Amino acid sequence: MWATLAQRSDVDVRRLFTDQGDPLPRRCDLFGLSLSWELDGPVLPELLQNQNIPIWAENRGDDDPIVFGGGPVLTANPEPLAPFFDAVLLGDGELLLGAFIDALQQCRNASRPERLRRLAMVEGVYVPSLYIPRYDATGTLIGVEPVDSDVPALVEKQTWRGNTLSHSTVVTPDAAWPDIHMVEVVRSCPELCRFCLASYLTLPFRTSSLDDGLIPAVEKGLKATRRLGLLGASVTQHPQFSDLLQWLNQDRFDDTRVSVSSVRAATVTPELGRILAKRGSRSLTIAIESGSERMREVVNKKLTTEAIHEAARHAKQGGLSGLKLYGMVGLPTETDADVEATADLLLTLKKGTPGLRFTLGVSTFVPKAQTPFQWQGVRPEAEKRLKRLAKRLKPKGIDFRPESYGWSVIQALLSRSDRRLAPVIAAVGEGRESMGGWKKTYRAALNGELEPMPGPELPNPPPWAEVTQESWDGKRTLPWCHLRGPLKPDRLRDHHDQALALAGDAE
Numbered sequence: 001m002w003a004t005l006a007q008r009s010d011v012d013v014r015r016l017f018t019d020q021g022d023p024l025p026r027r028c029d030l031f032g033l034s035l036s037w038e039l040d041g042p043v044l045p046e047l048l049q050n051q052n053i054p055i056w057a058e059n060r061g062d063d064d065p066i067v068f069g070g071g072p073v074l075t076a077n078p079e080p081l082a083p084f085f086d087a088v089l090l091g092d093g094e095l096l097l098g099a100f101i102d103a104l105q106q107c108r109n110a111s112r113p114e115r116l117r118r119l120a121m122v123e124g125v126y127v128p129s130l131y132i133p134r135y136d137a138t139g140t141l142i143g144v145e146p147v148d149s150d151v152p153a154l155v156e157k158q159t160w161r162g163n164t165l166s167h168s169t170v171v172t173p174d175a176a177w178p179d180i181h182m183v184e185v186v187r188s189c190p191e192l193c194r195f196c197l198a199s200y201l202t203l204p205f206r207t208s209s210l211d212d213g214l215i216p217a218v219e220k221g222l223k224a225t226r227r228l229g230l231l232g233a234s235v236t237q238h239p240q241f242s243d244l245l246q247w248l249n250q251d252r253f254d255d256t257r258v259s260v261s262s263v264r265a266a267t268v269t270p271e272l273g274r275i276l277a278k279r280g281s282r283s284l285t286i287a288i289e290s291g292s293e294r295m296r297e298v299v300n301k302k303l304t305t306e307a308i309h310e311a312a313r314h315a316k317q318g319g320l321s322g323l324k325l326y327g328m329v330g331l332p333t334e335t336d337a338d339v340e341a342t343a344d345l346l347l348t349l350k351k352g353t354p355g356l357r358f359t360l361g362v363s364t365f366v367p368k369a370q371t372p373f374q375w376q377g378v379r380p381e382a383e384k385r386l387k388r389l390a391k392r393l394k395p396k397g398i399d400f401r402p403e404s405y406g407w408s409v410i411q412a413l414l415s416r417s418d419r420r421l422a423p424v425i426a427a428v429g430e431g432r433e434s435m436g437g438w439k440k441t442y443r444a445a446l447n448g449e450l451e452p453m454p455g456p457e458l459p460n461p462p463p464w465a466e467v468t469q470e471s472w473d474g475k476r477t478l479p480w481c482h483l484r485g486p487l488k489p490d491r492l493r494d495h496h497d498q499a500l501a502l503a504g505d506a507e
């Protein structure tokens with residue numbers, strides 16, 4: 001984002017580090033941020049306050065910056081954070097940023113309301129203040145409508161279809177991934193696992209051209225560092241991935257460390273293991289979701305138990321010393337038997353490939369907007385299932401890494417709420433660090449005790465469990481009904497129903 005803006009001669013762009021207390025430049029027209037996961041969102045009010053920007057879009061005047069955002073969280077469901085933003089960019093920055101800045105340049109001396117109206121005309125730019133949520137007498141959401149007929153009723157996510165993708169432009173030892181030059185190999189994933197935001201939200205699956213995209217990007221980065229990260233939801237599915245590996249196998253890259261993000265088990269070959277081991281990787285990561293074949297069928301994982309065993313054998317043959325697996329508990333229709341199957345699989349893998357170190361990371365299923373499982377809730381059974389896995393696997397030498405159940409519930413709250421969550425986010429403050437803090441503030445909202453946000457009065461939010469745990473009826477109006485991702489809601493519902501139809505008599 002920074003590099004795209006920095007390349008324009010009409011924009012002076014600065015990065016802001018929230019933990020450094022950096023001040024804003026003296027004059028700031030635009031203040032933007034990209035959100036990659038739900039739990040980052042709640043820092044926004046504090047961030048704005050620290051910069052002396054009014055936290056509510058409604059309270060900003062002509063001289064305040066236009067606050068805009070993008071990234072997967074805001075593209076999937078911006079509603080809980082919508083009242084803090086003047087504009088949300090839905091989709092790929094390659095397309096949207098240019099159009100957004102161009103539109104603003106054309107009206108930069110106009111009043112704020114006029115500028116916002118102009119922005120709302122740009123495809124993929126959502127201006128929350130120009131849309132009003134409607135509720136029935138019981139407080140149930142029945143629609144989100146534009147304020148008048150000049151504003152588009154539906155905002156569609158924009159999709160970049162060029163033959164290059166992104167790569168790092170700043171490489172520093174102070175980054176979250178120190179000194180690594182990241183190159184995006186693919187965007188989206190064609191597999192359509194029913195819970196997967198990385199696939200559904202970013203469809204279609206796109207690949208960076210080897211000659212025009214990947215090789216130049218790698219060459220550029222390796223002038224600054226000898227650590228390379230190949231990035232994407234499913235990098236080994238790039239049709240020329242083996243060519244890329246062969247190219248990286250040249251002697252001149254002998255001092256380069258290469259790591260890849262999670263790969264599909266079926267694409268793990270001894271050759272992949274060998275080249276990665278030679279280039280300094282010690283382990284590979286594959287997402288299995290569950291050890292139960294039935295569960296994998298339900299989520300559309302298209303992965304056999306034999307393929308997982310084979311991936312382990314190939315990783316070992318190639319010279320890697322570890323295999324990291326990712327799984328989930330609490331998937332729709334999951335039973336205790338499915339969870340036992342996950343533990344059984346890990347133990348058989350360990351026995352079948354002695355010497356290979358196994359790590360199992362397990363998260364709790366969280367419903368994500370714009371995926372087929374958006375209608376499903378977090379299942380409370382997940383908490384004890386995480387404990388069950390720990391009990392079976394830890395004593396047997398499997399490195400078991402569960403993610404917190406409580407934070408999964410908060411993620412679900414942030415991913416499925418509507419605008420009525422915004423006053424909770426504004427009020428939660430330091431309480432956002434604990435589940436108790438969230439629950440207490442939400443209770444205050446239910447009792448009508450929070451300071452209301454400016455603008456039209458909204459009813460109290462729905463009960464906590466209705467947002468986080470309950471399965472929603474297919475006819476329910478979704479908070480993001482006025483925003484369109486790659487697939488229409490009917491298609492998503494078909495995929496949802498197909499998944500549950502495969503569940504058999506599990507429950």
Ligand code: SF4
Nearest residue numbers: 189192193196199233
């Ligand atoms: S294979 Fe991985 S990235 Fe692809 S849809 Fe499934 S979970 Fe998502």
